[in-house]
Amino acid sequence: MSDSALQNLDLSLPAFAMQGLTKVFGSGPSRVEALRGVDLTIPAAELVVLLGPSGSGKSTLLNILGGLDSATSGSLSYFNLDLAAMDERQLTQYRRQHIGFVFQFYNLMPSLTALENVQLVTEIAESPMDAAEALAMVGLENRQHHFPAQLSGGEQQRVAIARAIAKRPRVLFCDEPTGALDSKTGRTVLNVLQEVNRELGTTILIVTHAASTAAMAHRVIHFADGRISKEVENDQVLSAADIDW
Amino acid sequence: MLASLDQKLLRDLWRVRGQGLAIAVVMAFGVMLMVMMDGLINSLSETKRSYYERYRLAQVFAPVKRAPKHLLQQISDWPDVTAVEGRINGGALINLPDETIPIRAQAVSLPDYRAPRLNDVYLAEGRRLDPTHKNEILLLQGFANARGIKPGDHLTATLNGTRRSFHVVGLAQAPEFLYTPAPGEIVPDDKRFAVFWMSEDALAAALDMDGAFNEVLLTLPLGANSAHILHQLDQLLMSYGALGAYTLDDHLSNRFISEEIQQLANSNQVVPPVFMGVAAFLLYIVISRMVQSEREQIGLLKAFGYTGWEISLHYLKFVLLIAILGALLGCVLGVLGGRGLSGVYQLYYKFPFLLFRLDPATVISSLLVSIMVACTGAAWVVQRVFALTPAQAMRPPTPTDFSTSLRFGQGLLAKFDQPTRMVLRTLNRHPLKTLMSISGIALGMALSAGMLNVLSAFDRTLAFSFEQVDRSDLNVSFVEPLGPDSLYYLARLPGVLAVEGVRDVPAIFHFGRERYRGAVTALTPAPQLFRALDKHSQPIALPQQGIVLSKALAGQLKVQTGDTLLVDIRQGRRPKLPIQVAAIAETMTGAPAYMDLNALNRLMFEPGRVSGAHLRIDMHYAQDLYAKLKDMPAIASVNLKNQSRQAMEKMMDEGAGATRYVMMIIAAVITFGIVYNSARIAFAERARDLASLRVMGLTKSEAAFVLLGELGIITLLAIPLGCAFGYGLSALISAGFSNDLYQVPVTVVPTAYGSAAIAVLLAALGSGFLIKRDLDRLDLVGALKTRE
Known part of the structure; x- marks a missing residue:
């Protein structure tokens, strides 16, 4: 696959389509089947919530979709591209230009201010938004020059979101984004994610334990034992502010 | 369990x-x-x-020209003396058939019918002397081994101008000959200097010392005032040609x-x-x-x-x-x-x-x-x-707070991209740790740079001493000072291109409370073969009045140019001369004092006298020339400059030279230890940050920069500091190791610093390579799962 392939996406296709995706860790007695054949299609611009107990395979799927890990077998495409066929360098480019990540523990660079953390990404992206603008989107225009140690957990997570969206990614992966936050702060963060999805048309995948989050998603995928146990399309999407916590 | x-x-x-x-x-x-x-x-x-x-x-040695034995009794009656021994010792030349030039030797007497009260010998091989056989000798073991001489062998030696045959009956060593460089040299060469012990009667006969001695040895009780004894000895022996008593120190x-x-x-x-x-x-x-x-x-x-x-x-x-x-x-x-x-x-x-x-x-x-x-x-x-x-x-720990660290100039930081800012802020966040890492590497580098510098400077010492100061091919010394005819005679020998007379006279220098037993080296006006040089390696014109001291001697006596010394000449009429210091000369070995030959001879009332000569020769005639010199009874020694130089080079290669490599290893070990440890720790501390950077789409090299950039800056900052420490260390070494026997120069030898810096850089590159390898293998998912 050439590097330019990442520039020429067929946007009429679904963002992700996978068939019989498996992931096996280890071998022999320590062998663990994290994914046991996942068939799933995720249309572009949707906000998708992945629910399930610990060890059900949802984070593993997220990592594979984000190009951090590779599947053991099965097919996986990103629009018209075969994600499974990309080498390490292409995966780096894929993450660099198309993907944003938000983690449970924020993963900010402690030595950079909020603004600089965002600039870390805008400096290498092709058509990023202004870093200050990204911070404004998450309501942190007044905290630009604070270091992570000077920010609350919720603020740190919002910086992480600003950093993830500043490159205008096509897809945003969020692994337990509210896991370390109290309910009020968690709701603010989810609200920001919903706005990003609405205003920028970014496809968002949220992995979470919190079942109530499902109400704000277009699509809810339930995981159990490495398989999809249930897939629900919500007719009505609630605002993050209105969901029960 | x-x-x-x-x-x-x-x-x-x-x-x-x-x-x-x-x-x-x-x-x-x-x-x-x-x-x-x-x-x-x-x-x-x-x-x-x-x-x-x-x-x-x-504990006390008092050389004298010739003193009657009855003085020994007088000395032993002094209250502060526990043992007295008088003995005879003199210069000799050993003639070995396979050696073209005669070998310098020292002949020392042993009492015929008793063990020496002082300065006994350790018999390593063979037997002691039989007093009934006057031609028996004990030979210094180091020389015998180097020359393959065994007890039972015979050799010939020239003593006082007369060639004699000796029977080696034993090989010996003695505490006073622990370290035996040839006279005027600082590195021993077993092959080129010998000591032999022989019957006192026989040596007295050979040196015309019947009923006399030319060295007194003493031991003193604990706490005795040795300065007083030295003075007493000098007074007593004055009229017999005392050369100045000295202690074991x-x-x-x-x-x-x-x-x-x-x-x-x-x-x-x-x-x-x-x-x-x-x-x-x-x-x-x-x-x-x-x-x-x-x-x-x-x-x-x-x-x-x-x-x-x-x-x-x-x-x-x-x-x-x-x-x-x-x-x-x-x-x-x-x-x-x-x-x-x-x-x-x-x-x-x-x-x-x-x-x-x-x-x-x-x-x-x-x-x-x-x-x-x-x-x-x-x-x-x-x-x-x-x-x-x-x-x-x-x-979960709160992130390290970077808001409290010293602020870099914002204007300066604005010029850098975010990864560079991360590097600079991390260095700046823990200034003490950064400083300690830098100083640690700098110290490691300084150890090797300093030592390498001293060793390289030694090469310069050799070049300075043997190419600039001494430009002759060989020098000869005479048994007794001779008139100017001797130089004409030498000049006429086959192969001799140039001859310059020199006169060495033993002297004691006094300045204030300082005293130094040494010699005055008198050189011909505007000498070409052996010169006194200033610190810019320019020849010093020896004045008609005044003396030029080596830096080492000036240091010993604490004198400066313009001061007036008392020079107590211990030869001839033994004049005590107040002489002004005219200049300070740069030397690397010994602590010489230079005077103009005519000026010295005039002061001693001995015009035209020389005690030896420096010669430049045509190497094609060398063997003939050596043979001629070997047969000249007036010649006490012949010394080839290249042999002295080789002896010093050999010592550097075998002994001290090995230290060179040890020092390189030491620098590399310390640097590697610090750099590798710092990098490993930085890697462990920031595995999660690095994984985050990779997840955000930074390439392996971009992420590595954040970690290795820090390592690079620490190393690069350590190098100039290491040079400075290294210079300080070589100055310390020079001050601590220089004395009147040899001087360790402080010259900066760029290659020494270069080699040490290369060792540091190699160690840093090695650590960087190991860390980069780990970074490339970083498990992104695993690293992200860790909370801290």
């Missing part, structure tokens, strides 16, 4: 084995040097002491060995502590990283009811195991190194035996020092363990 905490300890040690080993090796080097030097100092001083004692080495051979021991002791105080300090620092950063990353576990253990002491002890055991491993390794290496070096020492210092003896106290003290070093490294960290409460420990 091991307690669970100890199980954890062993597994932790195994996990960080690379770092642990690097620290243990740094510590082992420190301990090795301590054990080796301590052992050598012990062995050398103890062996020296017992050797001196057993063979009754004199000024005895050449003893000086060399004592200086050597002193220098070992000096190095022992400087070098091992550097290693220990670096090891303490490394242990500190490793253990502090460990406690930081295990704060949750510490909280958990505390929640279970473990006390702060129990947990601290766990981490203390960790550093102690590394320290003890290092100390044991160091002891083994120290003993091996010490044994090896004793062998090298014996090439130069002729002890009948020199066993490397390790004092058990040294092992215990180095073990204790290592343990103390380890505890110092750990102490700062252990208090953090105490401070941690379980609840606090189990909460």
